[in-house]
Amino acid sequence: MVSKNVISIVTLLVYLVASRAIFQQASAAGECGRTPINAAATSLSPCLGAARNARARVTPICCGKVNALIRTAPRCLCAVLLSPLARKAGINPAVAITIPKRCNIRNRPAGKKCGPYTVP
Numbered sequence: 001m002v003s004k005n006v007i008s009i010v011t012l013l014v015y016l017v018a019s020r021a022i023f024q025q026a027s028a029a030g031e032c033g034r035t036p037i038n039a040a041a042t043s044l045s046p047c048l049g050a051a052r053n054a055r056a057r058v059t060p061i062c063c064g065k066v067n068a069l070i071r072t073a074p075r076c077l078c079a080v081l082l083s084p085l086a087r088k089a090g091i092n093p094a095v096a097i098t099i100p101k102r103c104n105i106r107n108r109p110a111g112k113k114c115g116p117y118t119v120p
Helices: 004-027 037-043 045-052 060-072 074-081 084-088
Strands: none
Touching: 037 060, 037 074, 037 084, 045 060, 060 074, 074 084
């Protein structure tokens, strides 16, 4: 039999390791800075129609969100478009990557690679 002290120590160690991993993940700055990628992806929800269909109208709200994202964290847009959440939402990355051009955003990262896609 394993004593209660051993179980308590093992439980405490597991808790400490798990909490440390969570805090490291929360404080890490990724492609979207300190904003979690899922939060950045959710903020672009007004762009869903335009990200699924190249002929869909891009709304002014979507253009504003994309423009703000490009200004603050340009690599974040690519990370969002290639994220598992975007895939689940049915976003076509080849279509979504054209949104900055369709919005006539002047300082878009044209010619840059986004995974296998090049920003027009």
